[in-house]
Amino acid sequence: MTYNVGYIVGSLSRDSINRRLALALRRLAPAELDLVEIPIDALPLYNRDHDASYPPSAQEFKDAIASADALLLVTPEYNRSIPGVLKNAIDWASRPRGANALDGKPAAMIGASPGSISTALAQQHLKTILAYSDMPVMGQPEAYIQFTQGLIDAEGTVTVPSTAQFLSDYMTAFLAHVDRHHLPGPGASR
Numbered sequence: 001m002t003y004n005v006g007y008i009v010g011s012l013s014r015d016s017i018n019r020r021l022a023l024a025l026r027r028l029a030p031a032e033l034d035l036v037e038i039p040i041d042a043l044p045l046y047n048r049d050h051d052a053s054y055p056p057s058a059q060e061f062k063d064a065i066a067s068a069d070a071l072l073l074v075t076p077e078y079n080r081s082i083p084g085v086l087k088n089a090i091d092w093a094s095r096p097r098g099a100n101a102l103d104g105k106p107a108a109m110i111g112a113s114p115g116s117i118s119t120a121l122a123q124q125h126l127k128t129i130l131a132y133s134d135m136p137v138m139g140q141p142e143a144y145i146q147f148t149q150g151l152i153d154a155e156g157t158v159t160v161p162s163t164a165q166f167l168s169d170y171m172t173a174f175l176a177h178v179d180r181h182h183l184p185g186p187g188a189s190r
């Protein structure tokens, strides 16, 4: 079975190291995981006044989430939490009440930072948010990537073999997680 995995990069930066990490994961993923980015850069700020009629960019985003078999969140840490742009995207996907597109989707998270504890604290917050959103989130392995100069190039090639192996193993574990938790639905191609 091949799974349609939507990935979200929690950074809008042109030179994002997390985008490089996402490209690397796309290259290293098992063939059963077809990774496609779900962009968040066109989303307006969430406002519940639009719950009855989402703006087109938000509806498109929510539809992409709904049609994915699983989600991979690749995010920086901002001020020891997740970036506001990522929280905003999650808020759009989760509403209106009773129409949460995240409900039941298997998910995993990973992130890069130059810091020695990387994105550990952001991921702790993200786990709380995704658990509340009723998503089965992969617990292990955890992946906190300390980004050093040149670790991943602009095309997503990982230059350190042990890191490439770790990321490849991480994606293999994610496949097992998706196999275990995915819901039968429109996204999966059999």
Ligand code: FNR
Residues within 6 Å of the ligand: 011, 012, 013, 015, 016, 017, 018, 019, 076, 077, 078, 079, 080, 081, 112, 113, 114, 115, 117, 118, 119
């Ligand atoms: C950061 N950075 C950062 N790093 C970290 O490890 N913990 C943190 O809490 C923060 N906080 C933070 C806040 C803000 C507003 C910025 C702009 C940056 C540094 C961050 O890890 C670094 O800029 C990364 O390059 C961001 O990831 P992208 O955007 O390159 O993917």
